[in-house]
Structures are given as C-alpha cells and as structure tokens.
Amino acid sequence: MALTIFHNPRCSKSRRTLELIRDAGxxxxxxxxxxxxxxxxxIIAVAGRLGVAVADLLRRGESAFKEATDxxxxxxxxxxxxWVAAHAVVLERPIVLDDSGKAVVGRPPENxxxxxx
Numbered sequence: 198m199a200l201t202i203f204h205n206p207r208c209s210k211s212r213r214t215l216e217l218i219r220d221a222g223x224x225x226x227x228x229x230x231x232x233x234x235x236x237x238x239x240i241i242a243v244a245g246r247l248g249v250a251v252a253d254l255l256r257r258g259e260s261a262f263k264e265a266t267d268x269x270x271x272x273x274x275x276x277x278x279x280w281v282a283a284h285a286v287v288l289e290r291p292i293v294l295d296d297s298g299k300a301v302v303g304r305p306p307e308n309x310x311x312x313x314x
Contacts, residue, residue, distance in 0.1 A: 200225035200312060202303075203235070203243075203292040211291035214303030218293070221313045225293070234285045237278040243292060244274065246300035251277045254289045254302075262287045 200218060202225045205211045218225050228235075235243070244251045252271040255262060261284050262268070269276035281288055291303040293312060301308045 198223060198312075199296040201228055201294045202226070203228050203230040203288070203290060203294075205229070205231060205290050208290055210304055210306055213306040214291045214293060214309050217306055217309050218313070223313070230288060230290070231285050234282055235288070237275070237282045240278040240281050240288070241274055243294065243300060244278075246294065246298060247292075247302065250274060251281065254281070254292075256287050256289055259287045 200223055202215055202218065204215060204227050215225070240251060240254065244254055251274040267280065269280050271277060289302050289304070292300060293303055293309050294300045295312045299312055301311055303309050
C-alpha cells in the first residue's frame, strides 16, 4: 500500500499521524504542502476523495483565513481551491491519501487507521 501525507512537521497532529503510519510499517510519501503547494485541481480532487466541499478543508482559525480580503465565495469550489492553492497555510492538515482513491484528515490522528487496516 502506498500512502501520501500532506504534512506540516510543526503540527503535532501531523507528526502523530505520520508516526502511526510508520508504526504500521509503511513509509509514506511526505508532501510538505507549505513548500510543495497543491494546485487548485489537486485540492478539488482531495476534497472529492474525502467526500467534502473545498470549504470543509479550511482551517478557519488561521489568521490568513480570518484576515483575508480576497476570500472567494465559500460555496464556489473552483475559486476557493485556487485561493487555497495561493494560501496553503489554511489547508487542513494532515491529509493522508492512499493509492486506491481513499483519503482521511488526520484529526484526530487515529483517523488514519481506516487506511491502515
């Protein structure tokens, strides 16, 4: 099984999710999404895999979100995904994707267990 984690090493939930994956004997592809920012198309695809709207992938407590003056309509997935691609810090983390099309948000980190079993 191949896994990819959208990871922020400064985030305790992201670190714990990565630890759970490694404890299961899997070395995932680690995507440092703040450096290797996902495209709008990738964000839409991730939301689709999770079965949620792009707005559900937002960290609304981040100052970049709360102070945004250019935030598009939250119901416009395409415009919002483009905005998130330009403001990756607001993307929920960690997000773990498997090679079969499944995905989970590691909040709590134990959510990743559905991909490991």
